[in-house]
Amino acid sequence: MTRKTVRIAMNGVTGRMGYRQHLVRSILALREAGGLDLGDGTVLWPEPILIGRRAHALAEIAERHGLEHVSTDLDAVLADPTVDIYFDSQVTSAREAALTKAIAAGKHVYTEKPTATGLAGALELARLAREKGIKHGVVQDKIFLPGLLKLKRLIDGGFFGRILSVRGEFGYWVFEGDWQPAQRPSWNYRAADGGGIVVDMFPHWEYVLHELFGRVTSVQALATTHIPQRWDEQGKPYDATADDAAYGVFELAGGIVAQINSSWAVRVNRDELVEFQVDGTEGSAVAGLRGCRVQHRSATPKPVWNPDVPATEVFRDQWQEVPDNTGFDNGFKAQWELFLKHVCADGPYHWDLLAGARGVQLAELGLRSSVEGRRIDVPEISL
Structure with missing residues (x-):
């Protein structure tokens, strides 16, 4: 088996949903299982980068789970060419601007919903993602x-x-x-x-x-x-x-x-x-x-x-x-697996930003x- 690392910038993991369902029960659960088997001799190894506004809270989570990478500087993380995916589980009012930055930086994006505070913004995110040619998904757990x-x-x-x-x-x-x-x-x-x-x-x-x-x-x-x-x-x-x-x-x-x-x-x-x-x-x-x-x-x-x-x-x-x-x-983990396979092995996936816009x-x-x-x-x- 060949191990391939995918680096995921996770913004909002100090919140209840971002921490429990997305970090612990999805990404860390995949790591505890030895990674995600892509079915072609490759095992995908998710490497989370914890992002948030409270440095002490991020540091505490990282220490608790033996993680290395934390940051309060979203722009710096998005500028890092080794980061593959940006994930957002922030408060709704902060999500649209952060997703726009991530798309502009060429990162694949996976996000909680609602994707924006209004339909116009949600459609603009979907349009930007299509024009940038990145892969994008919305949590529909x-x-x-x-x-x-x-x-x-x-x-x-x-x-x-x-x-x-x-x-x-x-x-x-x-x-x-x-x-x-x-x-x-x-x-x-x-x-x-x-x-x-x-x-x-x-x-x-x-x-x-x-x-x-x-x-x-x-x-x-x-x-x-x-x-x-x-x-x-x-x-x-x-x-x-x-x-x-x-x-x-x-x-x-x-x-x-x-x-x-x-x-x-x-x-x-x-x-x-x-x-x-x-x-x-x-x-x-x-x-x-x-x-x-x-x-x-x-x-x-x-x-x-x-x-x-x-x-x-x-x-x-x-x-x-x-x-x-x-x-x-776990439903969140199951959808994470599908999205990671979509990004790294071109697996099928239709719960995208346009689907998220329908919810908005x-x-x-x-x-x-x-x-x-x-x-x-x-x-x-x-x-």
Whole structure:
């Protein structure tokens, strides 16, 4: 085996998602496994360069994991010809400018979403990347999760017949920060810093719906701020200016209707933090992050509405669990592997900056729908 090193500038690894999912559970996990086998006698060895604003935090992470390279100077790292890939998991408001620099420097780019704060900026990134001839990818992790992979298996196998509708529930209670620390950074609740659940979650819903069921053709949404005041990391109160809940209806190409509720102000009464129920003429399924349950037409009970007597059926017991039938890797790591193979071995990959722009577009139109109180068409975008 020949070992080939790929140097990856990772910006934003001091944040929760950048550290846990991208650095530890993806890049370092690949190193612990001995690298990524490209299938041609070559093993790819990822070498991360940790980038951020807080030198002490970067140094602590590097020491904890035995890493050598850290920097607070993005420009200097991008000017280094030995750096192959730039990865971004910063706060949304800082992402577009950094990606623009990385593309101009000729680096392949891989990034969290949303890719920009508006559709114009997201499309410009895709255009710049195409003109520069670099390879580019956007994290679309949820379609790599076991529950949705099982759901995809059902769709591909024709289990549902004609799919009629999709209903999604996402969210949990994020503490305000006064008497218990919040589980999310305070910038998530300030519009000026790129916060808001529509900007955060609608890009996810776009690729989940697009990949599994069809392109989103219209959106009608209501975004609101249920909790108007929160407390930041220093215990100081601040006004929450970004939406913390959104209720959306999406029409899809082919006639499927999707309804998805997203909220950081809801207490969980479901099996997982996100669940999608898919109903079709031949069967239904409920998929979460890991599990997936089904009820086929032939095994569908016949409930009768009668509010005057207690229910005698335990409805959840009438569903069958979909077996794993295979091993499932971490979804972030699985997509990293595909992108690295795309960059280093020209493997197939279509979750690019244009796909990321579709997510930004849906968030932008969702917010506009909420302000204007009407359904809005979602046009196809292209470069």
